[in-house]
Amino acid sequence: MIKVLRVDDRMLHGQVAVAWTNFFKVDTILIANDDLITDQTMQMAFKLATPPGITLSMKSLDGAVAVINNPKHAARSIMVITRNIEDAEYVCQCTENAVKNILIGGLRSSAGKKQVDMNSYLDDSDMNLLTKLHDAGVSITMQADPTSKKLLYADVLRLFNK
Amino acid sequence: MKNIIILTHGDFSKGIAQSSRYILGTVDNMTALSITLNETIQEIQNMIESAWKDFNNEEPTIIVTDLPGGSTTRTAIQCVAEHKDFYLISGLNLGLLLELIMLDLTKDDQTNLELLRSIVENARESITLVNDIRVDETDDLEGEL
Numbered sequence: 533m534i535k536v537l538r539v540d541d542r543m544l545h546g547q548v549a550v551a552w553t554n555f556f557k558v559d560t561i562l563i564a565n566d567d568l569i570t571d572q573t574m575q576m577a578f579k580l581a582t583p584p585g586i587t588l589s590m591k592s593l594d595g596a597v598a599v600i601n602n603p604k605h606a607a608r609s610i611m612v613i614t615r616n617i618e619d620a621e622y623v624c625q626c627t628e629n630a631v632k633n634i635l636i637g638g639l640r641s642s643a644g645k646k647q648v649d650m651n652s653y654l655d656d657s658d659m660n661l662l663t664k665l666h667d668a669g670v671s672i673t674m675q676a677d678p679t680s681k682k683l684l685y686a687d688v689l690r691l692f693n694k
Numbered sequence: 695m696k697n698i699i700i701l702t703h704g705d706f707s708k709g710i711a712q713s714s715r716y717i718l719g720t721v722d723n724m725t726a727l728s729i730t731l732n733e734t735i736q737e738i739q740n741m742i743e744s745a746w747k748d749f750n751n752e753e754p755t756i757i758v759t760d761l762p763g764g765s766t767t768r769t770a771i772q773c774v775a776e777h778k779d780f781y782l783i784s785g786l787n788l789g790l791l792l793e794l795i796m797l798d799l800t801k802d803d804q805t806n807l808e809l810l811r812s813i814v815e816n817a818r819e820s821i822t823l824v825n826d827i828r829v830d831e832t833d834d835l836e837g838e839l
Contacts, residue, residue, distance in 0.1 A: 546717045550792050562835075576827050584816045589835035599835065679719030 534600060534630050537612040539620050540637040543568070544588075544613060547677050548637065549581045555678040558611040560587040564596030564623055565615055593619055597626040617658045621665060634665060636674040636688075648691045649674050649683055659692050696799040697749045698724040699742060701770055702760040702786065714791050721795050723749055729766060738769040746777075754779040754799045754806060760786045778803070781810055790817035 535556040540548055543563055553561065561582060568574055569592050582588040587608070591599060596612065599605055600623070612631065614620045616639070624631045638651045645653035652674055654662075662685065666672050672685040683691070700707040707726035715721055725745040729738050746755055757773065759766040762784040774780040783790070793813045799806045 550796075551718050554796050560835075575833075576824070579827065580822065580824065584819070587834040590833050591835075605835075677717065677719040 533606065533608075534610050534612055534627075534632070536633045536635050537614065537620055537623065537631045538635045538637060539614055539617055539639065541615050541639055543615055544578045544581045545638075546581070548611075548613065549583055551677045552635070552637075553583060553586060553611060556609070556611060558586070558609045560589065560605075560608040560610045561613065562596055562599055562610050563588075563590045563613045564593050564619060565590070566592050569595070593622055594626075597623060600627045600630050617654075617661050621661045624665060624668070624670060629669070631670060633671045633673065636672070637676055646692060648688055649676070649681075651676050654688075654692055659689070662688065695751075695753045696723070696797070697746065697751070697753055697755040698791075698794060699745050699755060699757045700724070700726045700786065700791070701738075701742065701757055701766045702726075702728060703764060703766060704728055704730070706760055706786070710786065710788055710791055713788055714795055717792060718795055723751070723753070724795065725749075729769075735765065735769050735772075738765065739772055742770065742773045746773075754781065754801075756781045756783060756794055756799075756810070758782075758786050758791065758794065759784045781806065783810065783814060785814075785817070787817065787821075789820050790814070793817065 535558050538548055538552060543565065544561060563578060568590050575590055578590060579588060589599060612623060614623060620634055636652055639653055640651060641647070641653045645655045647653050662672055666685045672688065674683040674688050700711055705728050707728050711724060711726040727741050727745060742757065757770045757780060759770050759782070761767060767784045770782050774782045790813065793816065797809060797813060799809065
């Protein structure tokens, strides 16, 4: 099952590899990113970041969708990671309610984005996609690490519109 | 639950404690102690005892030191000899410390030793010459689809 889908522009890094995998007790990390599959250096870095005993898979978006939809992997406890909300929404759309929780962490600043949380910035298109996911019944949380302040969809919306 | 005392030469202990909080957020029952060239062994031992008393609980305590052959470890060994529920690990690094922070110790000494042995083994294996990593072995689910 998919325990959580993490959206983080650094994808797999210390906070995610250590704190969140432990928090969600996952046995498999599935990174879904179209650039990653041709970037061997990045693949090596993520391999190194994977804690002992955890299975790492790095796939294109469609490859990740195939893993999620494959009943063979149903027994795994999976954390899916995407680099942005657009990719997260794509994965959700293609996997029929397999993803029930989205955890937004580091989405660092770039042109046209508004700060919502300490490490997370969104633009209109991100916010619209989150609303779409929320309306489809996906639980949305924004939280950097397991002990930091937790923002739910309504908080994110309020802070974004402030 | 358990307590952690980080004991190092200089401010390494405070720096690594800060780094661990950067990754895990709030961490309870962890104290960073620094030694300089000025303290006697007895004074360092008193620092450890006093840090332990400040935890004010019945939980086991892990002391982590930087160098197996340093005064940090030498002193900690003495404290461990005087407390049944003290454990001592030497060879501090961040990966090791994070694992220790996330570890739940029990009231059973043998169980605790098993858990700590496994963490030490993982930490030892995590030290890597990155140049030697082969890039064709990166996807654990390769060929499964």
